[in-house]
Amino acid sequence: MRILIVEDDLEAAEAMERGLSDAGYACVRAADGALGLEAARAGVFDVMIVDRMMPRLDGVALVESLRREGNATPVLFLSALGEVGDRVAGLQAGADDYLVKPYAFAELIARVEALARRRETGSVHTLLRVGDLEMDLIGRVVRRQGKDIDLQPREFQLLEFLMRHAGQSVTRTMLLEKVWEYHFDPQTNVIDVHVSRLRSKIDKGFDKPMLQTVRGAGYRLDA
Amino acid sequence: MRLPRIFRTTPFRLTLLFLALFAAAASAFLAYIYIATAGEATRRTDSEIQREMRSLTGAYDRAGLNAVNQSLIERAASERPFLYLLMSPDGRRISGSIEESPVEHFEGEPAWTTFQVSDVVGGRTVRHPARGLQERLSGGEILFVGADVGEDQAYVVNVVRALWGAGALVIILGLAGGVLVSRNVSRSMVSLTGVVEAVRGGDLAARAPVRGTRDEFDELAAGVNEMLDRLERSMAGHRHAGDAIAHDLRSPLTRLRARLEAAYLEVEAGRGDPTQALAQALEDTDGVLKTFSAVLSIARLQAAGTAPDPVVFDLAELAGDVAELYEPLCEDKEIEFGSELARGHAVRANREFIAQALANILDNAVKYTPAGGAIMLRVRRRSSGEVEASVTDTGPGVPDADRTRVVERFVRLENSRNQPGAGLGLSLVAAVAEAHAGRLELDEGPGKLGELGPGLRVALVLPRAV
Numbered sequence: 001m002r003i004l005i006v007e008d009d010l011e012a013a014e015a016m017e018r019g020l021s022d023a024g025y026a027c028v029r030a031a032d033g034a035l036g037l038e039a040a041r042a043g044v045f046d047v048m049i050v051d052r053m054m055p056r057l058d059g060v061a062l063v064e065s066l067r068r069e070g071n072a073t074p075v076l077f078l079s080a081l082g083e084v085g086d087r088v089a090g091l092q093a094g095a096d097d098y099l100v101k102p103y104a105f106a107e108l109i110a111r112v113e114a115l116a117r118r119r120e121t122g123s124v125h126t127l128l129r130v131g132d133l134e135m136d137l138i139g140r141v142v143r144r145q146g147k148d149i150d151l152q153p154r155e156f157q158l159l160e161f162l163m164r165h166a167g168q169s170v171t172r173t174m175l176l177e178k179v180w181e182y183h184f185d186p187q188t189n190v191i192d193v194h195v196s197r198l199r200s201k202i203d204k205g206f207d208k209p210m211l212q213t214v215r216g217a218g219y220r221l222d223a
Numbered sequence: 224m225r226l227p228r229i230f231r232t233t234p235f236r237l238t239l240l241f242l243a244l245f246a247a248a249a250s251a252f253l254a255y256i257y258i259a260t261a262g263e264a265t266r267r268t269d270s271e272i273q274r275e276m277r278s279l280t281g282a283y284d285r286a287g288l289n290a291v292n293q294s295l296i297e298r299a300a301s302e303r304p305f306l307y308l309l310m311s312p313d314g315r316r317i318s319g320s321i322e323e324s325p326v327e328h329f330e331g332e333p334a335w336t337t338f339q340v341s342d343v344v345g346g347r348t349v350r351h352p353a354r355g356l357q358e359r360l361s362g363g364e365i366l367f368v369g370a371d372v373g374e375d376q377a378y379v380v381n382v383v384r385a386l387w388g389a390g391a392l393v394i395i396l397g398l399a400g401g402v403l404v405s406r407n408v409s410r411s412m413v414s415l416t417g418v419v420e421a422v423r424g425g426d427l428a429a430r431a432p433v434r435g436t437r438d439e440f441d442e443l444a445a446g447v448n449e450m451l452d453r454l455e456r457s458m459a460g461h462r463h464a465g466d467a468i469a470h471d472l473r474s475p476l477t478r479l480r481a482r483l484e485a486a487y488l489e490v491e492a493g494r495g496d497p498t499q500a501l502a503q504a505l506e507d508t509d510g511v512l513k514t515f516s517a518v519l520s521i522a523r524l525q526a527a528g529t530a531p532d533p534v535v536f537d538l539a540e541l542a543g544d545v546a547e548l549y550e551p552l553c554e555d556k557e558i559e560f561g562s563e564l565a566r567g568h569a570v571r572a573n574r575e576f577i578a579q580a581l582a583n584i585l586d587n588a589v590k591y592t593p594a595g596g597a598i599m600l601r602v603r604r605r606s607s608g609e610v611e612a613s614v615t616d617t618g619p620g621v622p623d624a625d626r627t628r629v630v631e632r633f634v635r636l637e638n639s640r641n642q643p644g645a646g647l648g649l650s651l652v653a654a655v656a657e658a659h660a661g662r663l664e665l666d667e668g669p670g671k672l673g674e675l676g677p678g679l680r681v682a683l684v685l686p687r688a689v
Contacts, residue, residue, distance in 0.1 A: 088532070102512060154547060180548060184579040185513060187586045187648060193551045 001025045001116050002044065006036030006062065007051040007078070016049065019105050020112065033057025040066055045073050046116045049108075052079035052090060060093040067094035074115035078103075087183065106171065106217035113168045130166040131223030133202060133210060135159065144202060154179070155198050162211070162221040171218035195219055234408045238401025242394055249390045253383060260379045265354065268372045269335070272356050275305050276368045283360050291366070292318050305370050306340070306355065312363035324367045326357040333358045340371055411440040418447060427455045453528070461526050471518045472511065479507040517647040524654040530573035533659075535688045539564035539602040541574060542612050545581040546600050552589050559597040568602065568610040571688035572659045580655040583648040584614045584681045591618035596675050604687070609661070613682035615668050617675040626665040652683060661685035 003025045007013040010031070017027045028043065030036035034056040040048060052059040063075050077095040079086060087098045096118075097111050128135040134143045135156075142149045142159065151159065158179050162170065172191040176182050199211040212220045283291045295307045299320040308319035316323065325338035333356060340353045355369030414431055421429035430451065431444035483504050489495030524530065543564050553560040570577070588598045596617035605611055621629050630653045653663045661684050668678015 104509075180544075182548075182578055182582075183575055184582065185516070186548070186582050188552065188589065190548050190552055193555055194548075197551050 001046045003027050003112065004030065004036065004039055004045040004048045006030045006033065006048065008032050008054045019109065023109050033059065033062045037062050037065055040071060040073065047112050048073050048075045049112065050075055050077055052077055052081060060090065063094045074118060076111055076115055106169065107173060110169045110171045110174060110217060114165055114170065117165065117168060128160065128163045130163050130221060131210060135163055144206060149201055151201060155201065158194060158198055159202065162219065166221045166223060169214045169217045169220045232405040232409050235401045235405035238397060238404065242397045246390065246394060253386050257379065257383055260382065264372060264379060268354050268370050272354060272368050272370050276356055276358060279366060279368065280358065280360060288362060288364060295319060305368055306353065308367040310365040312365065314365065324357060325355055326367065329357055329365065331359050415444060415447060422451065427451065427458065456528055457526060468518050468522060472515060475511045475514055479504065479511055482507055514647065517651060521647065521651050521654045524658045528658065530576050530655065530658040533571050533573055535569050535571045536574060537566055538568055538570045538610050538612055538685065539566045541578055542581055542600060542602045545578050545585065548582065549585045549589060553598060556589065557594040558589065558592050561597065562600040564602045565604060568604045569688040570610050570685045572685060576655045580652040580683055581612060583652050584683065587648055588614045588616040588618070592616040593618065608687055609684050610687050611682050611684045613680055615678060615680040617668060617672070617678045620668055620677045620679040621665060630663060656683055659685055
């Protein structure tokens with residue numbers, strides 16, 4: 001997996017590169033928007049991490065240029081601006097995800113992973129399968145080892161997201177954003193309660209637990 | 224040198240400008256009339272003189288000098304308005320009604336001249352302008368025919384004088400009108416200028432008087448006042464926000480620093496476990512960051528005065544969504560959760576902020592309601608027309624005296640010290656309510672019931688979308 005980091009803050013870029021390399025990604029760095037655009041045109045990347053505010057060419061302009069040229073590389077926007085309007089503007093420019101600074105590193109890795117894998121599973125499936133767990137998206141039925149599992153609508157959505165990102169860590173914030181579509185931080189960790197409910201439905205009574213808690217990051221659904 | 228105030232006003236200057244334009248136009252008009260009428264009078268006199276001359280030279284050519292002489296004497300005695308002079312070829316007077324020719328250098332060619340004739344009217348000598356033509360007759364004698372143009376000329380002069388008089392009158396009246404209008408406008412402007420000067424001097428509380436005449440000055444005054452209201456609120460908001468952020472972050476940062484220092488000393492002494500200290504510091508940092516973004520959200524809402532990106536949506540539907548997030552939490556804590564959501568009441572608001580406000584209210588309710596208690600979420604329309612989302616719990620409630628205080632930032636009542644949270648939840652709800660022209664209300668819940676109660680009822684009241 002190749003990642004392009006476009007970030008003008010050298011220290012932040014180096015820390016990012018170190019962390020992503022440890023996680024097994026090959027990184028290329030660009031120190032401003034214009035260099036970033038050149039690098040993106042020159043190479044093939046699985047994910048681009050783009051800082052929102054940069055000298056010469058800002059993140060929004062960079063992503064807009066790339067999209068106009070037909071470059072569809074998934075882009076994760078990093079920004080110190082976290083207001084609703086800022087996020088919407090970033091996504092409208094063509095970014096695929098938006099992460100507000102400062103962030104936990106686990107959050108960055110999880111989001112990069114989700115973007116990188118999205119390409120592979122981009123095709124439309126009506127049936128999702130992870131290990132012995134099956135989800136029929138048309139009939140809205142979930143089965144494990146052939147046994148029907150009864151889920152509430154939101155639990156179904158939650159499980160669908162986890163299955164689409166099977167084997168990857170997903171953070172609580174990601175779940176809140178992608179499943180519930182809320183972008184605020186609830187004071188109590190309500191997501192944990194929903195996940196533990198879902199876990200009791202899909203794991204209880206089976207010998208192999210699938211829904212794992214990843215310390216310091218979030219959750220992961222394993223086959 | 225500075226002109227008196229009245230002459231410096233815009234209306235007065237405009238009046239002057241218009242007067243100048245008018246004077247220029249009037250002068251051009253007068254000049255045209257003068258040239259047209261005066262020229263016309265001269266032309267008419269000239270052609271009459273010419274006709275008289277033709278008739279006399281005709282008589283000379285037919286009947287000779289004596290006939291002309293005779294004719295001149297007859298004509299001079301008649302009422303004809305002409306002046307005649309017949310002279311011998313060397314210029315001596317033969318006969319006529321004037322003594323000598325006004326033509327000074329006569330070369331023999333027909334010559335036109337303009338001259339003055341004197342007349343004695345009632346003992347006073349009056350001079351009239353006159354025109355004359357002098358020709359040499361075929362026999363060598365010289366004949367002069369003139370005519371008094373005084374009457375025509377006098378008419379033109381009178382007309383011109385009348386026009387000048389009228390022009391002067393217009394200018395005087397115009398100046399007077401200009402002064403009056405400027406005074407009137409100035410009086411309206413002075414109060415506004417006063418306000419602007421007061422604000423420039425730092426007094427943001429100055430307001431322009433609105434006289435209720437609903438004219439453009441009133442509109443301007445009202446507009447200025449509204450602008451100042453907003454400005455004042457916004458400035459106060461910013462000042463407050465800056466102070467608050469500095470204050471709000473100082474205490475958690477101080478705590479974090481103290482913890483790091485303690486951990487450092489422990490590790491240095493070889494006693495503590497650095498991993499644990501670092502993990503703790505990381506957690507603290509996250510806490511500070513959370514506090515920071517909450518404080519920033521509140522400050523921004525308060526400073527802006529309105530929430531960004533408002534959309535119209537059904538409050539019950541959003542409340543139901545948020546409730547769904549908290550319902551399992553209630554079940555886990557063995558709290559009975561119920562809801563009564565009256566649908567179809569739309570509000571115009573920022574969805575994200577309202578969702579967060581409702582989440583904060585529910586979060587508090589779940590936090591403070593003990594097991595065995597109940598939480599009720601309601602969305603309904605008030606008789607006032609407003610839409611209300613309320614959460615009633617059976618927790619310990621908030622004493623009447625503390626209800627305004629708990630909305631303030633970082634205020635946490637004694638019995639909530641052991642609960643997580645920074646004490647910003649309700650402050651954010653209040654800021655969200657205010658940014659939507661709504662309000663946050665705190666009341667007593669359902670009352671005391673054994674171990675439970677008296678409970679708290681928190682209501683977010685919003686104006687209905689029209």
